[in-house]
Amino acid sequence: xxRNLTPGENFYVxxxxxxxxxxxxxxxxxxxxxxxxxxRILMFQGVVLxxxxxxxxxxxxxPSQLRAxxxxxxxxxxxxxxxxxxxSKLTEKSCLFIADRL
Numbered sequence: 265x266x267r268n269l270t271p272g273e274n275f276y277v278x279x280x281x282x283x284x285x286x287x288x289x290x291x292x293x294x295x296x297x298x299x300x301x302x303x304r305i306l307m308f309q310g311v312v313l314x315x316x317x318x319x320x321x322x323x324x325x326x327p328s329q330l331r332a333x334x335x336x337x338x339x340x341x342x343x344x345x346x347x348x349x350x351x352s353k354l355t356e357k358s359c360l361f362i363a364d365r366l
Contacts, residue, residue: 275302277309291315294343297329300336307337316343 280287290306290313297303297316306314316330322345334341 275305275309277306277311287312289313289315291317294318294320297326297333297343300333303333303337303339303341307339311339313340313342316341318343318345 275290275292277288277290280289288310290309290311292302292306292314294316303314314333318326320326326343330341330343
């Protein structure tokens, strides 16, 4: 699948209509979590939630990076690993993590 992807030049934002009102959401790839600028760009675009699909092991430093991005920009960050592609289910490699701005 990744061989069909090309590098982007922008971070796009969408608005979700929820029962609590509209929520601006942005997304970055897991590599972008390494760089504070990615989350900062989305924050300046009015995002309150950043989604980060994760394609690598959730090592001990990964949640700390996501907490830092949430704190630095006063927004929420949510990530999850892909399902186990062989068994199409959650495994010990699967992970969901959400960091709030507080």
